Amino acid sequence: xxxxxxGARVLGGEPADLLLADGRVAEVGQRLDAAGATVVDAGGxxxxxxxxxxxxxxxxxxxxxxxxxxxxSRAAALGGFTAVHAMANTDPVADTAGxxxxxxxxxxxxxxxxxxxxxxxxxxxxxxxxxxxxxxxDSAARVRVFSDDGxxxxxxxxxxxxxxxxKAFDGVVAQHAEEPRLTAGAQMNEGDRSAxxxxxxxxxxxxxxxxxxxxxxxxxxxxxxxxxHVSTAGSVEILRWAKSRGVQVTAEVTPHHxxxxxxxxxxxxxxxxxxxxxxxxxxxxxxxxGLADGTIDxxxxxxxxxAVEDKESEWASARPGMLGLEQALAVVVQALVEPGLLDWxxxxxxxxxxxxxxxxxxxxxxxAHGRPLAAGEPANLLLLDPAARSVVDPAALxxxxxxxxxxxxxxxxxxxxxxxxxxxxxxxxxxxx
Amino acid sequence: MKRHLLESADLDRADATLVLDTAAQIDQALAGxxxxxxxxxxxxxVVNLFYEDSTRTRISFxxxxxxxxxxxxxxxxxxxxxxxxxxxxxTALTLEAMGSDAIVVRHSASGAxxxxxxxxxxxxxxxxxxxHEHPTQALLDAYTIRRRxxxxxxxRVVVVGxxxxxxxxxxxxxxxxxxxxxxxxxxxxxxxxxxxGSWPVTVSYDLxxxxxxxxxxxxxxxxxxxxxxxFFPSAREYSRRYGLDAVRMAALGDxxxxxxxxxxxxxxxxxxDVADSVRSTIVEQVGNGVSVRMAVLYLLLGGNx
Numbered sequence: 001x002x003x004x005x006x007g008a009r010v011l012g013g014e015p016a017d018l019l020l021a022d023g024r025v026a027e028v029g030q031r032l033d034a035a036g037a038t039v040v041d042a043g044g045x046x047x048x049x050x051x052x053x054x055x056x057x058x059x060x061x062x063x064x065x066x067x068x069x070x071x072x073s074r075a076a077a078l079g080g081f082t083a084v085h086a087m088a089n090t091d092p093v094a095d096t097a098g099x100x101x102x103x104x105x106x107x108x109x110x111x112x113x114x115x116x117x118x119x120x121x122x123x124x125x126x127x128x129x130x131x132x133x134x135x136x137x138d139s140a141a142r143v144r145v146f147s148d149d150g151x152x153x154x155x156x157x158x159x160x161x162x163x164x165x166x167k168a169f170d171g172v173v174a175q176h177a178e179e180p181r182l183t184a185g186a187q188m189n190e191g192d193r194s195a196x197x198x199x200x201x202x203x204x205x206x207x208x209x210x211x212x213x214x215x216x217x218x219x220x221x222x223x224x225x226x227x228x229h230v231s232t233a234g235s236v237e238i239l240r241w242a243k244s245r246g247v248q249v250t251a252e253v254t255p256h257h258x259x260x261x262x263x264x265x266x267x268x269x270x271x272x273x274x275x276x277x278x279x280x281x282x283x284x285x286x287x288x289x290g291l292a293d294g295t296i297d298x299x300x301x302x303x304x305x306x307a308v309e310d311k312e313s314e315w316a317s318a319r320p321g322m323l324g325l326e327q328a329l330a331v332v333v334q335a336l337v338e339p340g341l342l343d344w345x346x347x348x349x350x351x352x353x354x355x356x357x358x359x360x361x362x363x364x365x366x367x368a369h370g371r372p373l374a375a376g377e378p379a380n381l382l383l384l385d386p387a388a389r390s391v392v393d394p395a396a397l398x399x400x401x402x403x404x405x406x407x408x409x410x411x412x413x414x415x416x417x418x419x420x421x422x423x424x425x426x427x428x429x430x431x432x433x
Numbered sequence: 434m435k436r437h438l439l440e441s442a443d444l445d446r447a448d449a450t451l452v453l454d455t456a457a458q459i460d461q462a463l464a465g466x467x468x469x470x471x472x473x474x475x476x477x478x479v480v481n482l483f484y485e486d487s488t489r490t491r492i493s494f495x496x497x498x499x500x501x502x503x504x505x506x507x508x509x510x511x512x513x514x515x516x517x518x519x520x521x522x523x524t525a526l527t528l529e530a531m532g533s534d535a536i537v538v539r540h541s542a543s544g545a546x547x548x549x550x551x552x553x554x555x556x557x558x559x560x561x562x563x564x565h566e567h568p569t570q571a572l573l574d575a576y577t578i579r580r581r582x583x584x585x586x587x588x589r590v591v592v593v594g595x596x597x598x599x600x601x602x603x604x605x606x607x608x609x610x611x612x613x614x615x616x617x618x619x620x621x622x623x624x625x626x627x628x629x630g631s632w633p634v635t636v637s638y639d640l641x642x643x644x645x646x647x648x649x650x651x652x653x654x655x656x657x658x659x660x661x662x663x664f665f666p667s668a669r670e671y672s673r674r675y676g677l678d679a680v681r682m683a684a685l686g687d688x689x690x691x692x693x694x695x696x697x698x699x700x701x702x703x704x705x706d707v708a709d710s711v712r713s714t715i716v717e718q719v720g721n722g723v724s725v726r727m728a729v730l731y732l733l734l735g736g737n738x
Contacts, residue, residue: 190628191627191628192631193628194626194627195626195628195629195631195632196628196632197543197565198543198562198564198566198600198603199543199564201626201628268543268544268547268548269548269551313522314521314542314544315542315544316543
């Protein structure tokens with residue numbers, strides 16, 4: 001398939017034409033012509049490299065009623081993603097080569113994005129002993145990111161060993177930073193609001209203490225550490241300090257932590273229950289600043305589909321997590337691009353280039369992600385209409401679940417088209433299949 | 434009044450005063466009557482939906498509804514469809530389909546009544562939700578104070594104990610300050626929520642320092658399992674530092690009263706001779722609870738079916 005994209009603004013620059021052929025960007029230039037090519041008019045649209053998500057819950061195997069690899073892949077493509085990392089907390093847990101290969105194969109079959117499995121750090125996410133990390137790394141799924149997400153690797157000795165062990169295959173441990181003894185029963189950010197609402201508090205210190213410990217461990221053993229869903233101003237400070245000391249640490253922030261605050265909990269509507277919890281206005285500003293200055297490397301969705309019955313309940317018994325794939329870019333446009341904190345090159349860096357580098361997807365040749373939109377590179381890209389605005393309707397989402405915290409909210413930007421290795425997965429804002 | 438009574442933080446001064454005045458009228462109307470019953474809510478149905486055991490609160494609401502001639506259904510979560518996994522929403526919709534006009538709900542999850550109010554057409558009364566609020570308890574406490582001291586404006590109320598886990602404390606903080614009282618919270622720092630600094634109250638760790646100026650001392654129930662979670666070292670130490678005994682009671686002004694929402698741990702937060710003293714309003718609070726809950730049901734259901 002040959003595609004000729006006319007007049008797209010690559011990274012928001014001057015309009016140019018892009019010719020996609022044989023899975024690659026064949027040419028970028030002015031007034032390109034190609035006989036027989038499918039022409040896509042991209043006047044007014046911004047072209048960005050295909051987004052890479054470091055943190056997606058696809059729920060398969062185990063909770064196919066909430067999401068499948070296929071429905072999650074479609075949601076991802078509609079959000080402009082060309083690769084997503086599928087978290088390990090499935091049922092069974094992705095803690096063996098067999099399970100990660102199953103997820104990887106399901107992703108191939110869906111063929112809408114590259115599904116990159118994350119392996120569990122410990123057997124059954126129980127935090128007791130290491131899973132067979134090397135076997136997962138050597139499997140067809142080629143796992144490089146390991147995480148017990150949903151649970152913290154709380155035992156410091158085990159965390160140290162995990163950090164060390166994955167160096168052998170250039171892996172990284174993605175830590176869900178939450179000291180469990182400080183968050184027993186926790187329901188929302190601990191502060192003025194939790195005091196009034198009578199919901200048990202999740203103190204910022206429970207996240208910050210683990211990040212502080214882990215950056216010291218990573219430095220001590222010379223290993224790579226990635227911090228999942230950073231949510232507090234204090235965490236940003238610790239990361240900034242660690243990076244200034246040369247620690248090999250990277251970090252991600254979710255769209256919801258960039259936009260929403262604990263004020264959402266006032267309604268007691270569990271659609272706003274998430275772990276780590278929504279924080280304060282000050283935290284949101286610090287996270288935006290941290291992302292803008294590069295202290296936080298990546299936006300990662302923590303897309304967490306849940307069946308209706310797991311959310312339509314009292315707050316305490318609802319499961320934590322919210323959808324994110326389809327609105328991630330829109331939220332970043334609203335929270336960072338429109339206020340002038342990040343330009344389009346910055347968006348590409350934080351949502352494609354750096355997450356791909358963290359996941360070790362940048363050097364995969366034909367199957368690489370996070371590469372520049374230049375001749376010879378794999379043709380993974382999206383076209384965004386930055387002028388469009390729309391109100392989020394959960395019923396219209398491609399995800400099998402409906403737990404979007406943005407329901408009824410007007411957000412900017414619309415993904416018009418997404419291409420995975422030159423093939424359209426989304427055209428005219430609709431999934432091609 | 435609004436359609437629901439979900440939290441005392443919702444009540445403005447006029448609404449709260451209306452409830453207290455209505456309770457007073459009901460007391461007057463029933464005083465000296467042989468048949469303590471008003472026909473006001475005849476034909477209306479009130480459901481007591483209790484997800485936690487609380488015999489005293491449930492009985493108080495039941496009596497209140499019956500004295501207004503409403504039909505009352507008690508739905509205890511234990512041994513019902515709830516224990517078979519039915520959701521709060523399905524239970525609420527079922528009860529409403531059967532024609533309930535008001536649901537009085539007690540639940541261990543903070544905010545459960547708010548969710549319920551979102552799903553049903555009828556009125557919802559919060560009879561205690563998790564560690565959030567227990568607004569009718571605060572209303573009956575305010576009613577008791579007003580009856581004993583003749584006013585609420587400027588009254589100095591000291592609330593002592595496990596504020597962190599107490600829905601009674603939260604409801605009283607909002608209601609009493611709305612009605613003009615000055616509230617002081619006394620507890621070990623472990624039993625005060627982070628964020629208490631944003632409440633319209635004074636905080637102290639020293640009970641002896643605040644007692645001489647108190648008009649009202651409200652003792653909260655302290656659960657012994659807090660001790661195992663290191664909120665305090667031992668029952669003895671808690672009692673010594675934060676319990677109200679006869680020696681401490683002697684430091685109170687002549688007209689000061691002692692309150693407790695019950696059930697009490699005698700010998701822990703309150704000594705037996707204090708609980709049974711003339712200052713104690715503990716039994717009176719229970720009686721006032723029925724009147725105040727009658728007032729709430731009357732005002733919410735309009736009484737004009």
